[in-house]
Amino acid sequence: MGKALISLNLVGVLLVAILFTACHKPLHLIKTNYNLKPLVVDKSSKPDSSMLLQILPFKLELDSQMNEVIVQNDVELKKEQPEGGLGNFLADQLMYYANTKLSTKPDFCLLNQGGLRLPAIYPGPIYLRTLYELQPFENQLTLLKIQGKDIVNIAKLIKEWGGAPVSGIRLVYKADSLISATISGQDISDKKEYWVLTSDYLANGGDHADVLKQLNEKIFLPTKLRDALISSLREMAKNAQTIQTKKDGRIQFTQ
Numbered sequence: 001m002g003k004a005l006i007s008l009n010l011v012g013v014l015l016v017a018i019l020f021t022a023c024h025k026p027l028h029l030i031k032t033n034y035n036l037k038p039l040v041v042d043k044s045s046k047p048d049s050s051m052l053l054q055i056l057p058f059k060l061e062l063d064s065q066m067n068e069v070i071v072q073n074d075v076e077l078k079k080e081q082p083e084g085g086l087g088n089f090l091a092d093q094l095m096y097y098a099n100t101k102l103s104t105k106p107d108f109c110l111l112n113q114g115g116l117r118l119p120a121i122y123p124g125p126i127y128l129r130t131l132y133e134l135q136p137f138e139n140q141l142t143l144l145k146i147q148g149k150d151i152v153n154i155a156k157l158i159k160e161w162g163g164a165p166v167s168g169i170r171l172v173y174k175a176d177s178l179i180s181a182t183i184s185g186q187d188i189s190d191k192k193e194y195w196v197l198t199s200d201y202l203a204n205g206g207d208h209a210d211v212l213k214q215l216n217e218k219i220f221l222p223t224k225l226r227d228a229l230i231s232s233l234r235e236m237a238k239n240a241q242t243i244q245t246k247k248d249g250r251i252q253f254t255q
Contacts, residue, residue: 017088026182066127066129067127067128068126068127070230070233071234071237071243072124072125072126072237072243073124073242074244076123077089077119077121077220077245078119079113085245085246086116087116087164087166087207088109088165090115090116090229091110091241092107094141094225095168097141097223097232099227099230100235102221104143106195106196107194108169110154110158110202111165111166113165115225117136118136121134126243131233132226134224134226136226137201137225138224139200140223141224141225142198142221142222143196143219143221144196144198144217145217146204146215147194150192150211151188154196154212157208159178160208161207163253168183170185170250171250173252179255210231
């Protein structure tokens with residue numbers, strides 16, 4: 001009986017093996033040779049007309065949006081240090097946005113020169129594309145609370161930068177020493193708390209802004225700097241106003 005069971009089991013195993021091998025064809029490995037050539041793109045390369053036709057509808061739609069006139073500009077706005085019209089323009093517009101749209105009002109605005117990605121904006125219409133070129137980053141508005149006694153550290157950072165785009169604060173340096181600092185025309189009180197409007201990049205310590213990174217109370221807002229700027233300028237145009245920002249001595253380095 002035992003031998004009979006063993007024989008039946010062997011027969012079963014053989015049948016299963018036959019079924020599986022009968023249902024599958026033997027695999028054959030085939031060696032394929034590919035001749036790969038690098039695709040060189042240089043001045044002699046010609047555009048792919050079929051690809052251009054596919055892109056064209058999207059390009060036309062994007063161009064129509066980017067060519068929208070947002071506001072009129074009456075002055076030349078240049079990127080300069082320690083103070084420039086372009087930096088003043090951006091900082092002032094962000095302060096206007098924050099003071100009209102936010103429940104927490106900032107006392108002053110601090111940005112960095114690296115955040116200005118255009119050397120200048122010239123008199124004439126300002127297009128939407130220009131604002132994207134000025135602010136191509138996705139940086140978000142951020143509010144930081146700082147003690148008045150610690151604002152001297154921000155002043156040191158601005159001195160190390162050689163100047164910065166600011167609004168609401170005025171700093172005067174002489175022989176590398178800070179000799180005057182006011183916010184909204186008032187002397188800074190060591191015991192008072194102030195709100196700084198800046199970017200999340202600086203708030204997180206970008207551009208060596210450790211003094212901002214170390215602050216404990218921060219409000220990261222969902223609004224991007226660029227969107228706040230566009231919103232502020234749209235409202236300006238709606239009120240039939242034009243840009244007339246100039247340098248006014250808010251950052252000074254004297255001998």
